[in-house]
């Protein structure tokens with residue numbers, strides 16, 4: 001059985017409070033983007049292990065045991081004693097990008113196991129399992145435009161569509177640690193709620209919809225801020241860093257012609273029209 005975990009971007013990200021447990025309360029909008037990994041599971045017949053992970057595409061740091069697809073398998077295996085599985089993961093979504101690639105893989109693994117082994121878990125339950133695996137993992141269960149608050153885990157669906165716009169997303173060869181990015185932030189409440197801003201036309205987002213991480217990440221990595229400036233020079237209606245970086249996206253009118261721009265070596269670039277979700 002095969003599935004295609006997709007990325008997300010953050011439309012706005014306000015970090016409002018530091019909590020006693022060290023995590024931060026925030027508000028953001030998650031929006032699905034069709035940059036995709038491929039994830040397949042089959043029943044594993046040989047050997048006596050419970051799983052075997054084969055990886056291709058972009059490299060992921062760390063041991064197989066720490067891969068989020070394996071953590072997702074173990075989580076459900078502990079509860080349902082699943083058959084052994086052979087896992088194939090083709091990585092296309094860059095890591096350390098603010099695109100939630102690892103979280104997407106984990107959530108799609110839960111959905112895949114639920115279907116393959118007919119566990120009959122409803123979305124609410126899958127979201128509870130997903131939340132144990134990462135802050136924004138649960139978003140990928142329903143995978144639709146979502147307003148998130150709390151630590152990024154309390155969701156409400158949002159009637160928002162970017163159909164009629166193009167996205168141009170650039171991820172430079174810079175790895176931003178989410179933990180470090182949070183540590184440099186001074187939390188504060190925004191003047192205007194993100195939910196209200198999202199009701200305005202995209203043309204009115206610039207100057208209102210803010211990603212708080214830009215303030216701490218751009219001074220440390222000016223090259224990321226330069227990409228955002230370039231997006232606006234090229235006519236973006238709205239541009240922002242996604243999550244804690246390092247990817248930056250621009251939203252452009254449907255008929256805008258996006259040129260080839262040299263953003264440096266080992267840069268990941270994605271251009272696409274938004275379609276209906």
Ligand SMILES: C[C@](O)(CO)[C@H](O)COP(=O)(O)OP(=O)(O)OC[C@H]1O[C@@H](n2ccc(N)nc2=O)[C@H](O)[C@@H]1O
Pocket residue numbers: 010022023024025026028098103134135136137150151152178179182243244
């Ligand atoms: C910033 C976002 O990218 C927004 O989409 C996500 O909330 C981050 O999600 P993520 O990369 O899956 O983050 P996790 O792996 O869960 O957390 C990484 C680290 O970020 C910090 N962290 C994360 C989420 C949160 N609400 N407050 C935090 O302070 C914690 O130090 C945590 O150890």
Ligand SMILES: Nc1ncnc2c1ncn2[C@@H]1O[C@H](COP(=O)(O)OP(=O)(O)OP(=O)(O)O)[C@@H](O)[C@H]1O
Pocket residue numbers: 060061062066067068069094095096097098099100101102103105106136178243244245
């Ligand atoms: N299946 C996986 N794909 C990518 N990274 C994984 C995976 N499993 C574990 N990881 C670990 O998670 C880290 C973060 O990866 P991820 O792709 O979620 O990037 P991110 O850009 O930090 O996402 P976010 O938007 O959540 O901040 C990686 O450095 C890697 O060590």
